[in-house]
Amino acid sequence: MITPFLKNKGEFLGHLFFYALIMIGGQLAAYLFLYPLLLAYATMSRTPHRQLQPYLSRRFPHQNPWQRWWSAYRILLGMGQMLIDRSWLGLKPKARLHGTFEGIDKLQETLDSGRGAIIYLAHVGTWQTALAHITNMACRVHIMMAFDTQAVTKHFFELGRKRDFNIIDVSGFMGGMIEAINALEQGDVVLIMGDRASGGHTTTTTFLGAQIRLPVAAFSLAANTRVPVLIAFSAKHDRTHQVLKIWDVIHPDYTHGDRAQEMARCAHRFSRALENYVKEYPYQWYNFFDIWEQ
Amino acid sequence: MSALKQEIKELLVRDLRLQTTPDAIGDNDPLFGEGLGLDSLDAVELVVQVNKHFGVQIKDMTEGQKAFTSVQTLADYIEKRRS
Numbered sequence: 001m002i003t004p005f006l007k008n009k010g011e012f013l014g015h016l017f018f019y020a021l022i023m024i025g026g027q028l029a030a031y032l033f034l035y036p037l038l039l040a041y042a043t044m045s046r047t048p049h050r051q052l053q054p055y056l057s058r059r060f061p062h063q064n065p066w067q068r069w070w071s072a073y074r075i076l077l078g079m080g081q082m083l084i085d086r087s088w089l090g091l092k093p094k095a096r097l098h099g100t101f102e103g104i105d106k107l108q109e110t111l112d113s114g115r116g117a118i119i120y121l122a123h124v125g126t127w128q129t130a131l132a133h134i135t136n137m138a139c140r141v142h143i144m145m146a147f148d149t150q151a152v153t154k155h156f157f158e159l160g161r162k163r164d165f166n167i168i169d170v171s172g173f174m175g176g177m178i179e180a181i182n183a184l185e186q187g188d189v190v191l192i193m194g195d196r197a198s199g200g201h202t203t204t205t206t207f208l209g210a211q212i213r214l215p216v217a218a219f220s221l222a223a224n225t226r227v228p229v230l231i232a233f234s235a236k237h238d239r240t241h242q243v244l245k246i247w248d249v250i251h252p253d254y255t256h257g258d259r260a261q262e263m264a265r266c267a268h269r270f271s272r273a274l275e276n277y278v279k280e281y282p283y284q285w286y287n288f289f290d291i292w293e294q
Numbered sequence: 295m296s297a298l299k300q301e302i303k304e305l306l307v308r309d310l311r312l313q314t315t316p317d318a319i320g321d322n323d324p325l326f327g328e329g330l331g332l333d334s335l336d337a338v339e340l341v342v343q344v345n346k347h348f349g350v351q352i353k354d355m356t357e358g359q360k361a362f363t364s365v366q367t368l369a370d371y372i373e374k375r376r377s
Contacts, residue, residue, distance in 0.1 A: 173355040174337050181341050182353060201335050220335045224342040259335070 019087060027088040027095065027239070034080045042073045054290040058208035059282055074283040078236070082286070085129050085236075096240070097126070101133040103230070103246025107189070110228055111139050116184035118222050118229045122195040122274055125284040130234030130244040131165075131191070140188040141165040144176050165191075175200055175217065184225040192218045194231075194270055195287065197294045203264045207271045208278070210292050214270060216263040223252040223262065231273045235281045247273040299369045301347070306365075309343045310336050321366040329364075337362065344368070350375045 021030045042048060052072045056063065060071060088095045110117045119134060121127050135141050143165055168176040168183070168190070180190050194215065201220070202213040222229045228251050234244040250269050254262035278285055303316035312330065323329040325340075332340070341358065345351050350372050352358045361371035 173359040174334055176355070177334065177338050178341055178352055178355050178358045181338065182351065185345075185351075201333065217334065217338070220338050224338050 018084065019091060022084065022088050022091055026092070027084060030084045030088070031081060031239070034077065034084065038073065038076045038080055042069070042076055048072055048076055048288065051288040051290075052285075054292055055208075055285055055287065058210060058292075059278055059285070071283065075285060078283050079286050079288075082126055082128070082236070085126065089129060089132075097129055097132075097242050098240055099130065099133060099234075099242040099244060101244045103232075104133075104137075106228075106246050106249055107134075107137070107230055110230075111137075111187065111189070114187050116187045116225065116227045117189050118184070118218050118227060119189060119191045120194040120218055120229050120231045120270060121191060122193065122233060122277075123286045124195075124274070124277060125234040125281060125286075126236045126242045127234050130242055133234075133244045134189060134191065135164045137189070140183070140186070141191065142168050142180065142183045142188060143191045144168045144170050144180060145193070146171050177217065177221065180221055181225055184221065184227050190221070194218060195274065195291065201263070203260070203267045205264065205267045205271045207292070208275060212271065212292050213294055214267040216267060219250070219252040219263050219266040220259075222250070223254055229266065231270055233274070233277045235277075235284055247277060295369060295373060298372060299365050302365050302368055302372075305343055305347055306330070306340075310339055319365060321369075322364045324364060325362050325368075344372065348372050348376070 018030055018033075021033060049069065049072050052075055053068075056068050056071050060068065063071065085097060089097065107117055107119070131143075141164070145167055146169065166183075168179045170176040183190050197213050197215045201216045203216050204211055204213055206212065218229060221227075228249050230246050231248040231250065232244055232246050234242055236242045248269055250266050252262060252266050299321055300316065303319045306312055306319065306325075307314060307316050310332065314330075319330065326332045326337070337358075340362065341352050352361060352371075357371070361368050
């Protein structure tokens with residue numbers, strides 16, 4: 001049995017090994033090592049297959065077990081490459097992922113009018129490295145996340161890059177909503193992950209044909225501060241090219257209607273956008289748990 | 295101060311659509327949980343409405359936590375910030 005101590009030590013050594021590999025051979029060397037490593041992991045461990053089963057069975061209902069195994073391997077590879085990219089960008093000052101931001105005009109238009117905006121993300125694609133597209137814009141950017149030192153240090157920007165955004169801690173009173181309101185009222189951009197319900201209000205909608213619970217706090221924030229919610233997902237197209245795209249823009253408003261209904265309508269729009277995304281990029285889904293159970 | 299508390303109670307009933315009357319709200323009734331039963335979505339509305347109606351911005355969660363204890367603490371907070 002592997003003790004937590006050995007597991008942590010193993011994880012630490014694994015990270016160290018990949019950092020060294022990236023420093024010596026760059027992104028490509030780390031990628032090349034990743035293929036056999038993950039092939040071995042996917043062959044020997046049932047964990048990733050079990051974790052991805054809820055998604056794969058709904059996204060690819062007609063796949064046979066071998067095809068599903070291959071799909072899980074492809075998702076693992078994508079995830080591994082994203083982690084390498086993150087480290088590569090943090091460790092190598094000259095490292096660059098080329099990218100485009102489709103729909104940047106929609107965000108710029110909002111900011112030019114003096115209003116803030118919520119950018120609503122999900123754990124898909126190159127969501128971490130794609131943040132650079134937003135943080136490079138001429139506006140203040142805040143990210144709502146649990147302020148956990150370990151999680152923060154794991155992010156690519158902590159590996160050498162200065163953090164060019166503010167973190168709003170969601171673990172405090174009202175889940176950081178007061179700070180988010182103030183930021184939006186100042187015309188800032190607030191980034192929120194929309195696909196995981198971790199406490200707080202949720203609503204039920206469908207995703208890939210089954211019911212799912214999604215958080216609604218962002219829609220309430222937007223309705224009250226009169227800002228739009230821009231649903232943005234990123235995807236990797238090749239080794240050094242990624243695309244961040246605005247998939248939908250929602251203007252939550254329950255001034256004359258029922259709040260719960262409006263929240264459900266917004267969550268439904270988010271879910272449809274996410275479905276469209278996974279239709280186009282089925283192997284860039286990085287929720288390694290059963291989100292239909294949340 | 296009592297006029298301010300009455301205004302807050304009216305705001306709570308009107309803008310947060312509470313199923314009660316302003317007169318039924320006690321000055322020291324807890325706003326969240328037991329008491330008025332407000333939740334985090336109501337809190338978002340309350341922060342925005344307090345700013346809009348009273349011109350008082352609640353800056354962070356430490357301030358917010360103290361101010362949102364009851365109508366009395368919210369009135370005290372608004373009064374203090376206005377002065």
